[in-house]
Amino acid sequence: MSEATRKFAVIGDPVGQSLSPDLHNRVFGQLDIAASYGKRHVSPENLVSVVAGFRSELDGFNITVPHKTAIIPCLDEISAAAETIGAVNCVQVVAGKLIGHNTDHTGFSRLLEKNKITNAESPVLVLGAGGAARAVVYALLERGFEAIAIVNRTPERAREMVVWAGRLGKSANLQAATIADLDRLLTAARLVINCTPLGMTSHGGGNPLGDLSVSANQILIDTIYTPLETEFLRTGRLAGARTVNGLEMFIYQGLAALDIWLGKNISGRIYGRDLKDFLSNRLKNVK
Numbered sequence: 001m002s003e004a005t006r007k008f009a010v011i012g013d014p015v016g017q018s019l020s021p022d023l024h025n026r027v028f029g030q031l032d033i034a035a036s037y038g039k040r041h042v043s044p045e046n047l048v049s050v051v052a053g054f055r056s057e058l059d060g061f062n063i064t065v066p067h068k069t070a071i072i073p074c075l076d077e078i079s080a081a082a083e084t085i086g087a088v089n090c091v092q093v094v095a096g097k098l099i100g101h102n103t104d105h106t107g108f109s110r111l112l113e114k115n116k117i118t119n120a121e122s123p124v125l126v127l128g129a130g131g132a133a134r135a136v137v138y139a140l141l142e143r144g145f146e147a148i149a150i151v152n153r154t155p156e157r158a159r160e161m162v163v164w165a166g167r168l169g170k171s172a173n174l175q176a177a178t179i180a181d182l183d184r185l186l187t188a189a190r191l192v193i194n195c196t197p198l199g200m201t202s203h204g205g206g207n208p209l210g211d212l213s214v215s216a217n218q219i220l221i222d223t224i225y226t227p228l229e230t231e232f233l234r235t236g237r238l239a240g241a242r243t244v245n246g247l248e249m250f251i252y253q254g255l256a257a258l259d260i261w262l263g264k265n266i267s268g269r270i271y272g273r274d275l276k277d278f279l280s281n282r283l284k285n286v287k
Ligand code: NAP
Pocket: 065, 104, 107, 127, 128, 129, 130, 131, 132, 133, 152, 153, 154, 157, 195, 196, 197, 198, 200, 223, 224, 225, 246, 247, 249, 250, 251, 253
């Protein structure tokens, strides 16, 4: 495929809300890259056939809910990190071959780096045990965080995640806990990360901490960015805590995908602040 016809897309069900086209097309415009990025609604029944067609149609694509794990059998190769995390959010098409990657963990890692949040901010409390939580815990372990508690609605999944994380070969104190332990773990935590959809506009809001209080010396990160300030982050801000939303995680997972697809250091040539302002502006009316 020639340089002039590079084509990319995001697939999901639903996909209408995705900001990926805004992000990628903005970067293509800024760097004068001849490429386009669209979105495709793909239902689970059509996943295999649609993805097969992408071998000749696209140069790469992103995957959002609910296909991040289901896509794995459709691929020819998968990166070590994506295999470990068990989820693919980015596929590179090379001469018709589909190679899966996970850049969500890169996005979260870059969010920590950009916000100068180091492993001194321990213990960490992770809320949720799904795909986003895995990418987050993978990044935390890569960055040397040593005490991580995982609380999940379904306790079995938190336990499974601790077993999974224990196999990553890092010397960390990992703990699976239930909602009943939330108050105690929240009081002890320096860093609290929401990896559930509770608080998302499309889920009707909500707060994974319920009525529990946050203190001013804590840092709260939400992986959600619609809305930019969830109830979880609002509670933190009102208590004087530092808060970070999921927009930078999203931006840096996208830039990491571009580095993979284009084989160039795109992320190093883009001013993250500009993208953040541009996308925040797109989202400012989302409540
Ligand atoms: P997932 O695999 O479906 O996992 C969802 C997790 O949230 C599970 O642990 C689930 O608990 C829990 N949960 C769902 N509904 C809940 C409720 N009503 N009450 C309590 N817990 C609930 O989803 P995911 O892929 O991890 O995505 C989670 C969030 O991460 C999404 O909302 C998205 O905003 C965010 N995300 C952000 C980025 C980014 O770039 N910023 C990237 C990826 C994801 P059970 O195990 O009990 O079902």
